Amino acid sequence: MLATMTEPLHCHLDFISPYGYFASLRIEAIAARHGRVVAWHPMLLGVAVMKVMGLKPLMDTPLKGDYVERDVRRYAREHAVPMKRQPRDAVMNPLACGRALAWANRHAPQRAGEVVHAIYGAYWGEGLDLSTPASLEPVVGETIARAAGGEEAAALLRAEVDASLAQGVFGSPTVIVDGEAFWGVDKLEQVERWLERGGW
Amino acid sequence: MLATMTEPLHCHLDFISPYGYFASLRIEAIAARHGRVVAWHPMLLGVAVMKVMGLKPLMDTPLKGDYVERDVRRYAREHAVPMKRQPRDAVMNPLACGRALAWANRHAPQRAGEVVHAIYGAYWGEGLDLSTPASLEPVVGETIARAAGGEEAAALLRAEVDASLAQGVFGSPTVIVDGEAFWGVDKLEQVERWLERGGW
DSSP: OOOOOOOOEEEEEOTTOHHHHHHHTTHHHHHHHTTOOEEEEEOOHIIIIIIISOOOOGGGSTTHHHHHHHHHHHHHHHTTOOOSOOTTSOOOOOHHHHHHHHHHHHHOGGGHHHHHHHHHIIIIISOOOOOSHHHHHHHHOHHHHHHHTSHHHHHHHHHHHHHHHHTTOOSSSEEEETTEEEESGGGHHHHHHHHHHTOO | OOOOOOOOEEEEEOTTOHHHHHHHTTHHHHHHHTTOOEEEEEOOHIIIIIIISOOOOGGGSTTHHHHHHHHHHHHHHHTTOOOSOOTTSOOOOOHHHHHHHHHHHHHOGGGHHHHHHHHHIIIIISOOOOOSHHHHHHHHOHHHHHHHTSHHHHHHHHHHHHHHHHTTOOSSSEEEETTEEEESGGGHHHHHHHHHHTOO
16 A cells, blocks of 8 residues: 655755745755655746746846845845855856756656755855856766766756746746745745645 | 834835735734834836836736736735735726825825725725726725825825835835835745844
């Protein structure tokens, strides 16, 4: 007989998103309190925001860019999150990181969370650039870093991005709980209440 | 000798914003717990979002419109907020309402909160259209409704909108606490923690 199945909390994030970093540090504890695990999904804000939604990048949006810069510092300080990078610093190309996670999801799913934390910690926490498979090697190990440079990882990331868009995901982080989407790290308290109530 | 002065919590909102409605129902209690009062400021998303930020309206943005529709229903249900209008229903022209509040701020500041609650309750709670001074009369009374049709109220609203933009306000609700801006009803818990700590 199968054990009772509980759907994972599906956490969609872009590695260039500081709010995705913030959520990655809290979502596993929330899941664990409710007998869930986290499934990690790489998405690409560049595709969702610019191509599908037709908007400009967050930090290039008048007023909002300034707000986000302040809000990110405030959050990091309140939650004691290590950050050697700020939203207005040069943004890396997130493809190698997204491909590393997409490849891990397929070939080493038990390591996906570790990959997420290693990449976010290195990029936002330590301020490293992780835009190439070689730069990823000290962070996620040789196997995954090398795979991130291959065709299969590229195809797996495209599939993840298509799937996230098909589910309506447009922002990072988006947590999907039994089909219900919550956008933004500010929603994590509501996610927890949703899990406590068991939905509506 | 003057009593100790505490700055009001400055709550910026657009009457067409359901999240502004939601925040209006909680911000006074938060303020009161910390010995503050609320100052209410009409802003115009149409000016901030479209003209200054160069974005399209929220509900016309692919993916995001669908998310907001769902998120608003979910919030209203969780917090038991009366709503006979949904974000995708026809949107009223908010000028008369904004002018009514701007005029009340100048000439009857002690009634500003009452005006905010009356307008939001009628528009979102009861689903009424309040796009003309005449339609406002049963909601805010004859004096304010009539004033909302005049030149002075129009000028006062323009001044409020200019002042909010000069402070970087781009969304509804935005709560400014001693100069620190918090955007979104999801931020109210953080506003409360900020007040408890007395800032950083």
